[in-house]
Amino acid sequence: MIREASVERNTKETEIKLKLALDGKGYSDIATGVGFFDHMLDGFTRHGFFDLCVRVHGDIQVDDHHTIEDTGIVLGTAIKKAVGDKKGIRRFGSCILPMDESLVLCAVDLSGRPYFSWDAEFTAEKLGTMSTEMIKEFFYAVSYTSGMNLHIKVLTGGNNHHVAEAMFKSFAKALDEAVSYDPRITDVLSTKGSL
Numbered sequence: 001m002i003r004e005a006s007v008e009r010n011t012k013e014t015e016i017k018l019k020l021a022l023d024g025k026g027y028s029d030i031a032t033g034v035g036f037f038d039h040m041l042d043g044f045t046r047h048g049f050f051d052l053c054v055r056v057h058g059d060i061q062v063d064d065h066h067t068i069e070d071t072g073i074v075l076g077t078a079i080k081k082a083v084g085d086k087k088g089i090r091r092f093g094s095c096i097l098p099m100d101e102s103l104v105l106c107a108v109d110l111s112g113r114p115y116f117s118w119d120a121e122f123t124a125e126k127l128g129t130m131s132t133e134m135i136k137e138f139f140y141a142v143s144y145t146s147g148m149n150l151h152i153k154v155l156t157g158g159n160n161h162h163v164a165e166a167m168f169k170s171f172a173k174a175l176d177e178a179v180s181y182d183p184r185i186t187d188v189l190s191t192k193g194s195l
């Protein structure tokens with residue numbers, strides 16, 4: 001089974017086309033109009049060994065809010081579609097990722113029940129043209145639209161660029177683990193029988 005999804009979403013604020021493959025090579029082709037956000041999605045793709053193509057035409061003349069939040073909505077929708085019935089996958093994944101002085105924990109459960117826990121602060125308002133407060137909004141959108149329990153916690157903060165990048169990379173590693181197959185799991189890993 002090829003685990004991939006294409007999602008298109010058009011509103012008056014954003015037009016987004018996104019294609020995600022879970023079993024990729026880390027190839028990314030990303031243009032959101034927000035340079036630092038592209039850099040983050042690139043790291044996510046590379047370190048999760050996904051393939052990701054994203055095109056966003058957003059109202060960045062207003063600010064970066066709709067562009068980043070809506071990309072999160074579309075990525076979450078694509079994750080949900082691509083994982084399909086979740087048969088044979090580990091379901092849980094976690095990673096504590098260091099980036100120089102910074103240390104970030106990310107844990108996911110593809111439970112089908114959205115939950116988002118965030119314990120992080122940035123000391124800079126912006127990274128390039130990206131508002132640091134939008135990083136939380138992005139992950140919130142991903143968790144709710146994918147039906148994922150997502151915890152992100154900064155264990156040791158430091159340079160804001162490092163903290164943000166460690167978040168996206170730890171999320172990538174945790175998600176890669178959660179969607180990976182375990183040969184011992186022959187059906188869906190739940191006592192309920194479905195996720």
Ligand SMILES: [Mn+2]
Binds near residue numbers: 039161165
């Ligand atoms: Mn960087």
